[in-house]
Amino acid sequence: MKTTDKIIQLLKVHGPLTAKTLAEELALTTMGVRQHLQALEDTGDVDIEDRVEGRGRPTRYWTLTEQSRVHFADRHEELTVQLIDSVRMIFGDQGLNKLIDHREQSALIQYRAAMVGATDIPTRLAILVQLRSNEGYMATMEQIGGIYFLLENHCPICAAATKCLNFCRSELQLFQQLFNDIAVVSREEHIIEGARRCAYKIEVITLK
Structure with missing residues (x-):
């Protein structure tokens, strides 16, 4: 399974996740995961959601879009x-x-x-x-x-x-x-x- 497909599967099961969490789940670098997320954003499969969690900069989460439904079985x-x-x-x-x-x-x-x-x-x-x-x-x-x-x-x-x-x-x-x-x-x-x-x-x- 391609890395982008694995990311889509993880987001489907767990909901919005950060690039860091995805990297840990996939045993990849955060930078590498971000590149795959960018590719998915370009195709319209994922979107970003910035959340304020305490002090400092908002934390960026990645979430699936309606477009991503094409990747899942539909009977x-x-x-x-x-x-x-x-x-x-x-x-x-x-x-x-x-x-x-x-x-x-x-x-x-x-x-x-x-x-x-x-x-x-x-x-x-x-x-x-x-x-x-x-x-x-x-x-x-x-x-x-x-x-x-x-x-x-x-x-x-x-x-x-x-x-x-x-x-x-x-x-x-x-x-x-x-x-x-x-x-x-x-x-x-x-x-x-x-x-x-x-x-x-x-x-x-x-x-x-």
């Missing part, structure tokens, strides 16, 4: 798939679809509340991009001529969507409902089908 995808299997087994496909529909309607209420007063595509889309980014989709928007695109560069529910494509169907329907009074929404790229991202085209409704 949420496995759990999600297990839950989908359980819902399908107990309640059948109809029960699973009801769950997905409920998720869609809850999101629709939340998104529409955030879009109150947004009457044009760019404003509404900008709000949607922020909402989706907050949920982990790494969303961006583009405009090519008079056509707009919602681009989602990551899918935090990929495991669930792979197991049950109705999650993807539901999300497309959600976007269509959000713009149904001013635009037509279609999916042009799909991560589940091997694309690098999910891309949704948003076109102004043309009156005939």
